[in-house]
Amino acid sequence: MKIRYTGQKAEKEVFQVFNETMRQLIEQDARVVYLDADLMGSLKTQELWKRYPGNVLNTGIQEANMVGVACGLYLNGFKPYVHSFSPFASRRVFDQVFLSVGYGRKSVRVIGSDAGIMATHNGGTHMCFEDIAMMRTVPGACVVDISDPVMCGAFLKMTRDRPGLTYIRMPRRDLPDIYPPETAFAEGRGMLLREGSDITLVGCGIMVATCLQAAELLASDGIEARVIDIVTVKPLDEELLLDSAGRTGAVVTAENASVLGGLGSAVAEYLSSVHPVPVLKVGIQDSFGRVGTESFLRKAYGLTPESVALRAREALKLKQAL
Amino acid sequence: MKNIFRNLRKDALYLSHKCRDGNLQSVFSCLDIVWVLYDRIMNWSPEKAQDADRDFFIISKGQATLALYPVLIEKGFFDKEEVASEIGLFNSRYCIQTDVTKFSGGVENSAGSLGHGLPFAVGIAYAGRIKGSPSQTFVLCGDGEFCEGTMWEACLFAAAKKLDNLCVIVDDNDSVGAMIDMGSMRLKLEAFGFDVFSVNGHDPDALEAVFRRAGGLKNGRPKAVLARTVRGYGSPTMMEHDIWFHKAPDAEELAMLEKEVEAF
Numbered sequence: 404m405k406i407r408y409t410g411q412k413a414e415k416e417v418f419q420v421f422n423e424t425m426r427q428l429i430e431q432d433a434r435v436v437y438l439d440a441d442l443m444g445s446l447k448t449q450e451l452w453k454r455y456p457g458n459v460l461n462t463g464i465q466e467a468n469m470v471g472v473a474c475g476l477y478l479n480g481f482k483p484y485v486h487s488f489s490p491f492a493s494r495r496v497f498d499q500v501f502l503s504v505g506y507g508r509k510s511v512r513v514i515g516s517d518a519g520i521m522a523t524h525n526g527g528t529h530m531c532f533e534d535i536a537m538m539r540t541v542p543g544a545c546v547v548d549i550s551d552p553v554m555c556g557a558f559l560k561m562t563r564d565r566p567g568l569t570y571i572r573m574p575r576r577d578l579p580d581i582y583p584p585e586t587a588f589a590e591g592r593g594m595l596l597r598e599g600s601d602i603t604l605v606g607c608g609i610m611v612a613t614c615l616q617a618a619e620l621l622a623s624d625g626i627e628a629r630v631i632d633i634v635t636v637k638p639l640d641e642e643l644l645l646d647s648a649g650r651t652g653a654v655v656t657a658e659n660a661s662v663l664g665g666l667g668s669a670v671a672e673y674l675s676s677v678h679p680v681p682v683l684k685v686g687i688q689d690s691f692g693r694v695g696t697e698s699f700l701r702k703a704y705g706l707t708p709e710s711v712a713l714r715a716r717e718a719l720k721l722k723q724a725l
Numbered sequence: 726m727k728n729i730f731r732n733l734r735k736d737a738l739y740l741s742h743k744c745r746d747g748n749l750q751s752v753f754s755c756l757d758i759v760w761v762l763y764d765r766i767m768n769w770s771p772e773k774a775q776d777a778d779r780d781f782f783i784i785s786k787g788q789a790t791l792a793l794y795p796v797l798i799e800k801g802f803f804d805k806e807e808v809a810s811e812i813g814l815f816n817s818r819y820c821i822q823t824d825v826t827k828f829s830g831g832v833e834n835s836a837g838s839l840g841h842g843l844p845f846a847v848g849i850a851y852a853g854r855i856k857g858s859p860s861q862t863f864v865l866c867g868d869g870e871f872c873e874g875t876m877w878e879a880c881l882f883a884a885a886k887k888l889d890n891l892c893v894i895v896d897d898n899d900s901v902g903a904m905i906d907m908g909s910m911r912l913k914l915e916a917f918g919f920d921v922f923s924v925n926g927h928d929p930d931a932l933e934a935v936f937r938r939a940g941g942l943k944n945g946r947p948k949a950v951l952a953r954t955v956r957g958y959g960s961p962t963m964m965e966h967d968i969w970f971h972k973a974p975d976a977e978e979l980a981m982l983e984k985e986v987e988a989f
Contacts, residue, residue, distance in 0.1 A: 436855075457855055463885070468844040468878035475848020478833065480777060480856065499875075503841050507825055507834065 406596050408581045408615055413552050416576040418446050421514075424556040425451060425484065428563060429458045435563065438473055438485045440466045446486060446516065446575060466491045470499035474509040482510065482563055488522070489515030489572060493534035504568045505541040512562055512569040518548075519659035520700035521574040521609065522692065530692020536664025538570040539637045545590050546637040548608035548658070548666070549573035551581035554634070557588045565590075572608060577697065579612045581632070593640035595647075599627035602715050602722075603647040603654045607633050607666050610657035610685070610706060617657075617711035628715060636666050641673055648674050653722040654682045655714045659706060662686040681721035683714045726959065726989050727929070729799070733760055734959045734986045736795035736805065742979045744813025746821050748788035750956040750969045754898040754926070755865060756792045758952055761932040762863055763796050766940070771802040774830030778860050781849050783834050785842025786867035786896060788971075790823045793832070802831050840873030842866065843893065847879045850891035850947075861940060863892045869900035871907065877917075880947075884918030887945035892936065893919070896926065898954040910951055919949040926952030960985040 425448070428435045441464045443449050452459040462469040466487050473483035486492065492515035493500070504511045515534055522529040538546045544567060549555045555573055562569040581596070588594075596611070597618050606614035611632040618628040629651055631643060648654060654674065656667035667684030674682055687704055701707050733756050741747030759782070763769060767780040784793060794812075798805045812819040818827040822837035834845055846864035853860045870876060883891050893914075901907045914921045920942055924935040932952070939948040956970070957963025960982050974982055 462882055465875075465878035465882065467840075467875045468847070468882055471841060471844020471875065471879065472848035472851060472882065475845045475850070476852045477848075478845070479781075479849045479852030479858075479860075481852050498838055499841065499844070502835065502838050503845060507845075 404594055404596065405583065406581050407583050408579060408612060410616070411579060413578050413580040415552050417549065417552050417555050417573055417578055418575045420552040420556045421446060421559065422448060422451055424559045428560065429455050432482065432563070433458070434480060435482045436460060436476055436484070438462055438469050438483060440464055440469045440487045440491065442487055445488070467496045467499050470496050470511070470513070471503050473511045474503045474507055477509045477511060484512045484514060484559070486514040486516065488529055489518035489534050490529055490531035493531060493537055493570070497537055500568060501541050505544060508567060510564065510566050512571060514571045514573065516573055516575050518572045518574070518608070519687070520697060520704060520706065521659065523697055523700065524694055526694040527692035532661040532687040532692065533664070534570070534572060535636055535658070535660045535666065536668070538568070539664065539669065541568050543567035544637055545569045545635055547571055547635045549578070550606070550608055550611035550632050551578055553580070553582040553584055553586055554588060557586065561588065574609060578609065581611060588634060590635050591638035591640055593634050593643045594632040595629070595643065596632055597628065597630035599629040599651070601627045601651060602719055603629045603631060603651045604657065604711060604715065605631045605633050605644070605654060605666065605670055606657040607636055609659050613706065613708050613711055614657050616708035617715065620708055620712040621715055626715065626719065633666060636669055639669055639673055644670060644673060645678055648678045648680045652680050653718040654680060655685060655711060655718050656682065657685040657711050660686055662688060681718045683718045685711050685714050729760065730757055730959070731986050731989070733795040733799065735983055736798060737791045738974060738979055738982050738986070740791055740794055740809060740812055741973045742976070743809045744819070744821065745973045746813055747791050747973050748821065748971050749791070750963050750967065751786070751788040751867070751898070752791040753958050753960065753963060754954040754956050755786070755789050755896040756795070757927050757929060758865065758894060758896065758932060759792050759796050761929050762936065763800055765933045766936045767863065768860070771800060774802065778858050780860055781833055781846070781862040783842045783846040783849070783862065783864040784823055784836045785839070785846070785864050786870055787822050787836035787839060789865060790821055790836065793823065794819065797831055839870045840875040843876050843879040847883045847888065847891060850883070850888045851886055853890050854886065854888060861890050861892065863894060865894045865896060867900060868895055868897045868907070868910065869904060871895070871910070872901065872905065880914065880917045880919070883947040888947045889943050889945055892939055892948045892950060894950045894952055896954050897951050898956045914949045918946055920944070920946045921949045921951060923951045923953065926954035927958050959989050
C-alpha cells in the first residue's frame, strides 16, 4: 500500500487527533460519552470537557469504577470511551475489563495511553509492557496498537458500535505519519507497507516505523524485507501472515511490549500451527520499566532499527539452516 | 410470614436442590427485599423487560441469584419447571451466579466477582440522569461486599453526580463482622453524601414504606437502605448453622427445610 513515511514527526500529534475525533463523534452522535479518570490534562481534553459537559466526564482517580460506570452507561443507551494511562486502563482494572465489559458483552472502548516505553520519564510504575498479553485473553476483544495518528482517528470512529472490549493502545505524541488521510482500516487486517522476499518484519505501534527503518538497513546489505503493520494484534490477520511466511520463510516481530504474550507470541502461536518458520521476537524481554527518554529506552530495551535488523539476520541464518 | 414469602423460599430450596448448589443462607436473607421491590416498588414487568425507562434491579452480591429466579418465576418472566430442569446443567442458562450473557432482559448483570454491580448500577443511574429518564436503579449489595474498594469509588461518584435516582440496598446480615470491624455503615455512607435509611429487611410493609420514602426524596442525594437481615431467615436450621452458606439440600433435607419454611 502507498504510505507517506518520511521519518519525520507527524503533522498532528495523536492527542490532537484524539481531541478532533472525539469532538466529531460527539457532534454526530449524542450518545457518545468519553470518561477519563483525571488524566484529561495529559490528553489535553479539558476544552472538550468544557464544551460538552454532558458527554465528557471526569470520574476522578478511580479507574475500576470508571469501567463499571461505562458498562452501566452502555446498558442504558450510551457509547462509552474510557481513557487512562495504559497500566491503569489494563492491569489495574483487569477484572472489570474482563468481566464487566468482556463477559458482560458491553460495548466499551478502553484507551490506554503511553504504553510501554512511551511512558518515558514516568518510569517503571507507569511503563506497561503487559497490556497486550492481558487484553488478548479477553474473548471477543479487539486489541489495536496505534502506529500513526490517522490510524488513531480511524479506530476511534470505526469501533463506536463495536460489541465487547476494544482496547486502543496509543502514545499521546511523537508518532510519525505513515498512512495518508482517509486510509481505510479494518479489524483483523494488517497493512503491507513494503514488499520483500527474504524476510518478513511484523510490527505494531511505535515499532512499525522502526521496522521500515530496519528494512532500509537490510536493503543496503541486499536483503529485501517485507514489512507489515499488523494493526490489530487481536484479531490477527492470519491470511497475510500465512502468505508472508510462505513467501519469505522467516519472520521477525517487533513490539513495544513484553514478548511474553504479545505480538510475537500471537504470530508464533499462529504460524507454528499452520506453517512453522523461524519467528524471532524484538520486544521487552521479561523486564520492568525504567526512566528515560524514548531514544534512551529504545537503546536500553533493544527497540531500535539495528536490533530489528540484527534479529532479521539471525532469522535468515535459521532459515538457511533448515 | 405471608404465603408468597414461603413460596419464594420453597422455590429457592427446590432450585438449589435441583442444581445441587446454592448459597441459601444468603438467598433467604435478601428474598423479602427483592420481592418487595419487584412486587410493590419497581416500574418493571415481563413486558417492560427491555423498556428504556424501566426501573433496574442489579444484584451486586453474587450469591443471591437464587433469590432473583424465584421472584422472576412468580412474576411470570421465567417458567419454574424450565428453570428447575435446566439449572446447573452443563452450558445451562441458569446457574447460582447471574449470567447476563445468556438472557435478553430480565437479568441485567453478571454477578459473581464482588464489587462490580455497584459501579455498573451507578453508570445506569448516571445514564438515566443524562437522558432525563424517570427510571430508578436499585442495587442489592452485601455488607461484606463493602470491603471491596470499587464500592467506595462508586459511592463517591454517585454522591458527586447527585444520583438521587439510585438506591443502594445493603443486605446487612452481619457477614462482615466475621472478617473485619466495619464500624458504622450509616456514618460512612452519610459522610459520603447518602440519605441513609434503616429497616427490618424481613418486614415487607416496612421495606415498602422505606423504599417509597427514599424514592420520593428528590434532593440530589443518592439513597442507601440498610436492611437488617438474618442469614437463612425462614428456616431455623439455616439460621443456626452456617454450613448452609454454601450447601444444597438433598431430597431428605429439602423435605425437612420445606416443612420449616411452612411452619415459619
